[in-house]
Amino acid sequence: MAKSPGEPRPSTPPAPVSRRTRPAKAALSADALVSAALAILDADGLDAVTMRRVAQALDTGAASLYVYVANRDELLALVYDRVLGEIPLPAVAAVGEPFPRWRTELSTLVRTAITVLGSHRGIATVALGDVPTGPNALALAEAILGLLAGAGIDDLTRSLALDLINLHITAAAAEESAYAAKGAEGHTEESAVAAMDEAFGRLSAADYPHLVSMRETLTAGSGDERDAWGIEVLLNGILGTPARG
Amino acid sequence: MAKSPGEPRPSTPPAPVSRRTRPAKAALSADALVSAALAILDADGLDAVTMRRVAQALDTGAASLYVYVANRDELLALVYDRVLGEIPLPAVAAVGEPFPRWRTELSTLVRTAITVLGSHRGIATVALGDVPTGPNALALAEAILGLLAGAGIDDLTRSLALDLINLHITAAAAEESAYAAKGAEGHTEESAVAAMDEAFGRLSAADYPHLVSMRETLTAGSGDERDAWGIEVLLNGILGTPARG
DNA sequence: GTTCGTAACGAACGGCGTTCGTAGCGAACG
């Protein structure tokens, strides 16, 4: 009762009971923050995941979030790991056991990882700045290492291959998100071709002979086909490039 | 004379001559914006490249920049292309001519591209959102296509390979920048190992057998060695994976 | 009954990208 700050509510009088007064409210938690952030991410993209919007979705103030999360980057890292959890992982063979199905399993694992990460608008870019160490990131790494072990690849090569595959997943997903974001609801095809023509129209065949001659080939193939080819290249390359070879 | 707004300068009277009154001033230009932005980028990183700071470096106001650039993203795209210009490109063989040195040339081209992009703190992430179409980006693409042509690779495969190589360059550079940024002046080695141990300390060998058994191998090798191996994998994989095979 | 740690919160700080209305100024035009 002392202090008597009165009613310092200059903006929104229609809410009669202060949020603080209300009792239950489902209790905040880091998981709840992540869920709210993920919903905003899917709805409006990475830039829309602001502390204020997350707080608003949870019917609280931005300052309250800092009890569960040190800052926005940490929240995004948690969201990233949550998304990684959506990737179905194959059962891992025991250490030392050969696993003949490793190639198809690894191929689909990489492809689904790219698709899952790419479908949550822009979250993949989070991983390019922080080496992720969340539980689901570790589980994914474990699965990849297990499949590579099933191929009989030595430890050093597997270690390098893990990095390379992770890099590829992240980059391919980030690119996919970017394409999806650009299109929004416009035609991906049309705008992409338009941009291409715009850029190519000014090219002289003398200065850029290969680009000009390949103009049509460069836009060929769907994203999925390009993704699939990329994975094949990676796997073939890994098999054919032992470390310290 | 009409209107007579008087002297609406409530904040900084110590500057007697309005910037407007001063005559010469070297004249703004898109190039000047890019140079100023690049200097800030190298000094303080991508986040520090704000419209206000660029304007300040040019001794003007942020609003003035919009005459030469539509928005910050466009400015960053110009900076990105400027940085690409720092990459020395090999002479391109004529279309149809075999070029036996293609492999070493392409390998060093990719490696230097990663190094150059990675050395300008965070600029590589710009390319993950915009397919770059600046002149230097086109020249780089032309060079890569030319070297691949020297290897006798067909058009469709070259097209896919170009995308894959560009993706790898961008991602590897972004990761390199991120590592450099994390370290700042702290020991990269120490902090990386500490983070690893932090994450690995909680791992049970039952749940993560491969990760645990490879704990030491995973941190082996310098960044350069990993980069070099990655390029070999890409090139070997491209050679061994014709499109529509 | 009192103390105390801590979740929750409103307000504020400093900064951001961008827009708006206007001021200056050289060239074009009558």
Added chain:
DNA sequence: CGTTCGCTACGAACGCCGTTCGTTACGAAC
């Protein structure tokens, strides 16, 4: 020569942002 016009430049402002601070409420411990 006088006027108009287009364009660069600019200060101020808008609506955001992440984060911090000081205070309040409240449950558990004593």
